[in-house]
Amino acid sequence: MxxxxxxxxxxxxxxxxxxxxxxxxxxxxxxxxxxxxxxxxxxxxxxxxxxxxxxxxxxxxxxxxxxxxxxxxxxxxxxxxxxxxxxxxxxxxxxxxxxxxxxxxxxxxxxxxxxxxxxxxxxxxxxxxxxxxxxxxxxxxxxxxxxxxxxxxxxxxxxxxxxxxxxxxxxxxxWNLESLNLHNNGNLNLQQGDFSNLSSLSYLDLESDRFHWIYDGAFQGLDNLQTLILSTWKYEKELFRGLPLLETLTLYLNFNTLKKRSQQNGEPPFSNLPNLKKLELRNDNGLHDVILPDLLRGLKYLEYLITDNFFRKTVHPDTFKYTPQLKSLQITHSHLSYLDPELFWPIPNLQELDLSNNMFPSLDFLAQANLMALSSLKLTENQLSIINGTVFQSLPALTYLDLNDNPLTCACSNAGLNQWVLTNNQTQVVDGYQYTCAFPVSQQGNRFLDFDIHSCWVDANFLCFISSTSLVVLTLLTSFIYHFLRWHLAYAYYLFLAFLYDKKTRKKGTPDHYDAFVSYNVHDEAWVYRELLPVLEGQQGWRLCLHHRDFEPGKPIVENITEAIYGSRKTICVISQNYLQSEWCSREIQMASFRLFDEHKDVLILLFLEDIPAQQLSPYYHMRSLVKKRTYLSWPKAGQHTGVFWMKISQALETAESPTEHTHLLTGNPHFM
CATH class of the missing domain: 3.80.10.10 (Ribonuclease Inhibitor)
Structure with missing residues (x-):
C-alpha cells in the first residue's frame, strides 16, 4: 500500500x-x-x-x-x-x-x-x-x-x-549565535569577557534554582542583547553595564545573600538600561530588601513591570514617577492591603493591572487612582468581602475583571457590586456566575449572583411620596404658625430673655436705680419732654429712666431695655398709635409684662395718649388683658383736669408693688384711679 x-x-x-x-x-x-x-x-x-x-x-x-x-x-x-x-x-x-x-x-x-x-x-x-x-x-x-x-x-x-x-x-x-539558553545549571562563575564575542546574541537565559556568581562586566560585548533572564543575589548598576539594547529583563532574586541594594551605593540599579521595555522581578526567598523609591529611575520607556514577592506590604507613592509609559503592572504575593492612589497618577496609560495574591480588604483606592485607560484588572486571592460597585465607574475602559477566590459577602452592603456584575455590558467578569458567598454563615456556598438584592432597595415611589408629603405638611405648618402664632412665639421669646435676666438680678440682689422707666415712641418724645418730664421729675421729684438720656452707649438695645425695666420700680408705657406699631416699644411692654407676671408686682403703668379701640390693639395687648392690673390712665379723658392726671400718676408711683385689687385694663372700659 x-x-x-x-x-x-x-x-x-x-x-x-x-x-x-x-x-x-x-x-x-x-x-x-x-x-x-x-x-x-x-x-x-x-x-x-x-x-x-x-x-x-x-x-x-x-x-x-x-x-x-x-x-x-x-x-x-x-x-x-x-x-x-x-x-x-x-x-x-x-x-x-x-x-x-x-x-x-x-x-x-x-x-x-x-x-x-x-x-x-x-x-x-x-x-x-x-x-x-x-x-x-x-x-x-x-x-x-x-x-x-x-x-x-x-x-x-x-x-x-x-x-x-x-x-x-x-x-x-x-559570532552568528542569537539565542543561548543556560538555565538551571550549577553555580556558574560568570567572569568579564565570558560572552564578549557573542555580538549577535539577542537572547540569554541564565535562570537557575542556584544563584550564580556574576562579576561586574560579565555581559560586556553583548551589544545586541534584547532579552536577559538571570538568577542573581544582587542587582546593581554595574552588573548591567554593556547592554545598551536590552528590552526585556527577568531577575530571580535571592535577598538571603551577601548584598542587598539597601547596603550598596544607592545608585538606581537599572539606569544603564535606557531601552528596557519589560522588567520582571521575582523574589525566590522569603526575605525582602528595602525597596527604594528610585528603583525604576532611568526606565522612561518601560511598558511592562512584573513583580512577585518583591514589594513587602507597601509601595512608595513615587515608585512609578520614572515610568510614564507603563502599560502593564503586576504586583503579586506582596502582602499588600492598601495602595496610595497617588502611586498610579504618573502612569495614566496603564492598561493592565494584576494585584492577585495580596491582602486587599477594599478597592476604594482605585476610585482616586485616575486609571482612565485600564482595561484589565485581576484581583484573585485577596481579602475582598465588600466591594463598592461605584469603584468600577471610575474605570471607564475596563473590559476584563477577575475576582476569583475572594470571601464575598452576600448582603445588602454588596448589592451595588451584585447589580453591576449583572447589568454591565462592557466588562467581562471572569467566572462571575461561579462566585460563592463566604459570609454570612447562612449564605455560605450559595452563588453570589443568586443573592436577591431587591429587598435592599427602598421603593422610590414611596420615598418620593413621603418626601413630598412631609414638605407640604411642613409648608402648611409654617404658614399656620406665622399667621396665627408669630406674636405668641415672639412674646414667649422675650419672656424667656426677661426670665434669664430676672434670675441673674435676683441672685445679685440689685437695688432699684430709678422710680420708673418711661417707654415711649420717638414720635411722642415731644410730649414726654414737654408735659411728663417737667411734672414728674421737676415738680414731684421722681427719678425717671429715658431712652436717649439714660441708656448706656454701645450696649445692645435689648440689654439696655431689660436693665432699665428691672432697674426701675415701675414702668410707664406711653401708648399711642405710633407706639403700637413700634417693634422696640412692643418689646419693652412685653418685658415689663413678664416682670408683672413672674414677680406678681404691680410694676406696669399704662398711659394712653390717644383713644384706641380695643380691636386695634396688637396681639401683645390682647394677651396682656389676661393679666389684671389696676393702673390705667388716659390723657385725652383727663381734659383740662391735668392736675388730677399727674396726681394719679404720682399715686401710682407711690403704690405698693403687691396689688390689692384688679381691674380689666385693656377692655374698652378703662377705670381711673
Missing part, C-alpha cells in the same frame, strides 16, 4: 513495534516522495547500518523516545539530504559518531539524554547547523573548542545540565 502512495511526504510510524523489525521502515523509504519520517516510540535500543539504508531522500528524521543508547557510526551515512534530526528522550551517553559529517544538518535535538561530556570533534562537519539542543543532560564542562565548527549556529540550548565553567567555549566561532 505504501508503494502505491507516490505523493506521500510525511509518514508517522510511532508505536509500530514488531513491524519495524519486519522491515516496515525499509518499505516506507521506497516511496520516492517521502521527506519526513517519524519513527519515535518504537524501543529500538540500537540502530545498525542497515535500518535506514533506503531513506536517502529524507530531510527530517525523528528517532525520539526509542530507548536508544547507540547508533552505529554509518547508520545515517545514506541520508545525504538530512536537515532535521531528533534524538531526544533516549539513553545516549555521548554524541553518536553517526552525526559527524552530516553537512546538510540544520537542527539537531539531543535533549533529555544522559550525555556527560563533549569533545572537540563531536560536531565536526556540521557547518550548516543552526539549532542545537543539549538541554537536560549531564554535561559538567565545556571545552574551548567544542563549538569550533558551528559557524552558522543561531540557537543553542544547553540548559539543565551541571555546567560550572565555560572555558571560553562561547568565544570561538559563534
Amino acid at each position: 505504501l508503494q502505491t502512495t507516490e505523493s506521500l511526504q510525511i509518514l508517522g510510524l510511532s508505536f509500530m513495534g514488531k513491524l519495524i523489525d519486519e522491515g516496515l521502515i525499509d518499505v516506507a523509504c521506497q516511496v520516492p516522495s517521502l521527506r519526513t519520517l517519524d519513527a519515535s516510540d518504537n524501543e529500538f535500543g540500537t540502530i545498525d547500518d542497515n535500518l535506514l539504508r533506503s531513506c536517502s531522500q529524507l530531510t527530517e528524521l525523528n528517532l525520539s523516545f526509542n530507548n536508544l543508547f547507540e547508533l552505529s557510526e554509518h547508520s545515517l551515512r545514506s541520508i545525504t539530504q538530512l536537515r532535521n534530526l531528533y534524538l531526544h528522550g533516549n539513553r545516549l551517553s555521548k554524541l553518536p559518531l553517526a552525526i559527524r559529517g552530516l553537512s546538510t544538518l540544520e537542527i539537531l535535538d539531543l535533549h533529555f539524554n544522559i550525555i556527560s561530556e563533549l569533545d572537540c570533534l563531536n560536531f565536526h562537519g556540521l557547518t550548516r547547523l543552526t539549532n542545537l539542543n543539549l538541554n537536560n543532560n549531564r554535561i559538567s564542562r565545556l571545552q574551548r573548542c567544542v563549538f569550533q565548527d558551528l559557524n552558522d549556529l543561531k540557537v543553542l540550548n544547553i540548559g539543565q545540565n551541571s555546567l560550572f565553567t565555560f572555558d571560553n567555549a562561547f568565544n570561538l566561532n559563534l
Whole structure:
C-alpha cells in the first residue's frame, strides 16, 4: 500500500513495534516522495547500518523516545539530504559518531539524554547547523573548542545540565549565535569577557534554582542583547553595564545573600538600561530588601513591570514617577492591603493591572487612582468581602475583571457590586456566575449572583411620596404658625430673655436705680419732654429712666431695655398709635409684662395718649388683658383736669408693688384711679 502512495511526504510510524523489525521502515523509504519520517516510540535500543539504508531522500528524521543508547557510526551515512534530526528522550551517553559529517544538518535535538561530556570533534562537519539542543543532560564542562565548527549556529540550548565553567567555549566561532539558553545549571562563575564575542546574541537565559556568581562586566560585548533572564543575589548598576539594547529583563532574586541594594551605593540599579521595555522581578526567598523609591529611575520607556514577592506590604507613592509609559503592572504575593492612589497618577496609560495574591480588604483606592485607560484588572486571592460597585465607574475602559477566590459577602452592603456584575455590558467578569458567598454563615456556598438584592432597595415611589408629603405638611405648618402664632412665639421669646435676666438680678440682689422707666415712641418724645418730664421729675421729684438720656452707649438695645425695666420700680408705657406699631416699644411692654407676671408686682403703668379701640390693639395687648392690673390712665379723658392726671400718676408711683385689687385694663372700659 505504501508503494502505491507516490505523493506521500510525511509518514508517522510511532508505536509500530514488531513491524519495524519486519522491515516496515525499509518499505516506507521506497516511496520516492517521502521527506519526513517519524519513527519515535518504537524501543529500538540500537540502530545498525542497515535500518535506514533506503531513506536517502529524507530531510527530517525523528528517532525520539526509542530507548536508544547507540547508533552505529554509518547508520545515517545514506541520508545525504538530512536537515532535521531528533534524538531526544533516549539513553545516549555521548554524541553518536553517526552525526559527524552530516553537512546538510540544520537542527539537531539531543535533549533529555544522559550525555556527560563533549569533545572537540563531536560536531565536526556540521557547518550548516543552526539549532542545537543539549538541554537536560549531564554535561559538567565545556571545552574551548567544542563549538569550533558551528559557524552558522543561531540557537543553542544547553540548559539543565551541571555546567560550572565555560572555558571560553562561547568565544570561538559563534559570532552568528542569537539565542543561548543556560538555565538551571550549577553555580556558574560568570567572569568579564565570558560572552564578549557573542555580538549577535539577542537572547540569554541564565535562570537557575542556584544563584550564580556574576562579576561586574560579565555581559560586556553583548551589544545586541534584547532579552536577559538571570538568577542573581544582587542587582546593581554595574552588573548591567554593556547592554545598551536590552528590552526585556527577568531577575530571580535571592535577598538571603551577601548584598542587598539597601547596603550598596544607592545608585538606581537599572539606569544603564535606557531601552528596557519589560522588567520582571521575582523574589525566590522569603526575605525582602528595602525597596527604594528610585528603583525604576532611568526606565522612561518601560511598558511592562512584573513583580512577585518583591514589594513587602507597601509601595512608595513615587515608585512609578520614572515610568510614564507603563502599560502593564503586576504586583503579586506582596502582602499588600492598601495602595496610595497617588502611586498610579504618573502612569495614566496603564492598561493592565494584576494585584492577585495580596491582602486587599477594599478597592476604594482605585476610585482616586485616575486609571482612565485600564482595561484589565485581576484581583484573585485577596481579602475582598465588600466591594463598592461605584469603584468600577471610575474605570471607564475596563473590559476584563477577575475576582476569583475572594470571601464575598452576600448582603445588602454588596448589592451595588451584585447589580453591576449583572447589568454591565462592557466588562467581562471572569467566572462571575461561579462566585460563592463566604459570609454570612447562612449564605455560605450559595452563588453570589443568586443573592436577591431587591429587598435592599427602598421603593422610590414611596420615598418620593413621603418626601413630598412631609414638605407640604411642613409648608402648611409654617404658614399656620406665622399667621396665627408669630406674636405668641415672639412674646414667649422675650419672656424667656426677661426670665434669664430676672434670675441673674435676683441672685445679685440689685437695688432699684430709678422710680420708673418711661417707654415711649420717638414720635411722642415731644410730649414726654414737654408735659411728663417737667411734672414728674421737676415738680414731684421722681427719678425717671429715658431712652436717649439714660441708656448706656454701645450696649445692645435689648440689654439696655431689660436693665432699665428691672432697674426701675415701675414702668410707664406711653401708648399711642405710633407706639403700637413700634417693634422696640412692643418689646419693652412685653418685658415689663413678664416682670408683672413672674414677680406678681404691680410694676406696669399704662398711659394712653390717644383713644384706641380695643380691636386695634396688637396681639401683645390682647394677651396682656389676661393679666389684671389696676393702673390705667388716659390723657385725652383727663381734659383740662391735668392736675388730677399727674396726681394719679404720682399715686401710682407711690403704690405698693403687691396689688390689692384688679381691674380689666385693656377692655374698652378703662377705670381711673
